[in-house]
Amino acid sequence: MTELDTHLEQVGGLKSARRGLFRLGAAGALAAGFGRAVRAESGLPAQDWGSGIGAAVADVTYGMPPKDESDMQRRLVPWLTGDQTSSISFTPLQYQTGIITPSGVFFERYHNGMVQANKRDTRLMIHGLVDRPLIFTFEDILRMPSETHVHFLECAANGGMEWRGAQLNSLQYTHGMVACAEWVGVKLSTLLEQTGLKKEGKWLLAEGSDGSHLTRSIPIEKALDDCMVVYGQNGESLRHEQGYPIRLIVPGWQGNMNVKWLRRLKIGDKPWFTHEETSKYTELRADGKAYGFTWPIYAKSVITFPCPEMHVKGPGVYEVRGFAWSGLGKIKQVDVSFDGGVNYTRARLDGPVQPKCFTRFTCEWRWDGKPALLQSRAIDETGFVQPTIAELRAMRGSNGVYNNNSIQTWEVKADGSVNNVQLA
Amino acid sequence: MSSSRKLLALVAAGLFSSAAAHAAEPSLGLGQTATPEQIAAWNIDARPDGVGLPEGKGSVSDGDDAYQENCAMCHGTFGEGGKYPRLAGEGKLTGDRPEQTVGSFWPYSVTLFDFINRAMPYPAPHSLPPEKVYAITAYILNQNNLVGDDFVADKNSLPKVKMPNEGGFIWKDPRPDTHDSDCMKNCRPVASVKISTTAEGSRVTPRTTGPLDTDIPQ
Known part of the structure; x- marks a missing residue:
């Protein structure tokens, strides 16, 4: 006592x-x-x-952040979309202290609004080129062998407003269509073992139960490799915003393939070329041709301190901090530049380095008070080097919207303020 | 070998055949057999080759009425769009402001049926009978000058409508297509480091402190 x-x-x-x-x-x-x-x-x-004595236990039965931290909110860019039920909000990465994004500020992407599905009426149907078409209840899925994995999830359009030049003076709006969470659920391979797979089955269609009934085609190799049907996020059930009670996780691949409010998986012999993989989420090149099926998120990183929201206060020692991630595997190395990419310093990878997951990096900086151009550059275990925006634009033009994984440059001015800039 | 790799190997080897799998019982015994009626209730997808398209048909003229009733309030009387996506027009896919309309960009006509059927009209998705979806599909294709005024869409005619931009897609990921190195020292001349664009003073950036900023103009 x-x-x-x-x-x-x-x-x-x-x-x-x-x-x-x-x-x-x-x-x-x-x-x-x-x-x-x-x-x-x-x-x-x-x-x-x-x-004096503080508050009693259970005065607050589900805790909220301190009042002084109330700036940590999901936010939106009002002019980006015509309707906020088919839109996106942004993770406040400038306040995220570790690799796990709190569920309450995990970015949202809805194609027809956030629906409030329930466990009782949820069903997962698996059919098509299978031996035994089956329907699972939520309770069935909960009884199956389960696994935990920490993965980032990024909208393919993250950074999409920056293709033509530096536009938004904010880390939250340039990079906030990404977040990282611990997911718990059932491997898709476990579910497909229950139904069996016919040998012609090469593709999987995943469909949601919300109004958009969103569908994406996924190659069967990926489905059997590491995809999951999850019900747990950061130690509790999924939030409604993330597809409660079940969603698909397609580790490392563009966000919208991770279908929320999942209700149907169909095995087929060809892709479906759905709206979300033809009209949208394809990349228009300068010559008018478009790339499709560009699924994985390639290596990317960003400095979260300093950033336009988080200035520096006079010369002296600082710790530059940020996150790096790759949809192809583990982060191998992150380098930080203070002079716009002339010289780089190896950053320290902090905490666990997991595949298809945020990796935190830090780098000491003794600021002399002179203007500086800060960059981080990620390299993943495949050897892929995060490109500059100039290189990316040279390869893809600037009409593509999606898959902008370029190096971000933050300009630190002598007064300590920080701006989003692009270099020639 | 993990269970997923084992299953993949069986698929690759063609061993996981229908006959063999029928003999094997589901390992966990969970889930109920999906009946044909249950599958039919949710099996709404349709593929470019027409597989999955339902019975029924709809004409361009039927579609005119159905479109004005269900679609025009968002996409414009002539599919010109506005706040919501533009549907019609032979917009250019190059230049500073490419126009990705159904006619200029979409590779497959059946995708139009599939999307309208599953997700439209936006306030009441998947509420229209197949006849109306066929009719609206026919009308939008007609707006784009891809079918004549007498076109009737059904499961046989619709897949035969070839879209002008079908060949405009490269269904193979070009990456890695960038060539940056992991150079550490003197990677570029100091004089070449020039700011080309800055977001300093950006008027289109919403606040990131205080209450949610909901009305900033573009």
């Missing part, structure tokens, strides 16, 4: 610590006043929160 427990018991075994405070009476109040006087002489902050 701690001192606090003992004390609470002595003042009457009250359920609420605050009610306990009232019963302390004059002796307690006198003691608190004495403490304040001593602290005032020291020049240290008063820290009045320590002069």
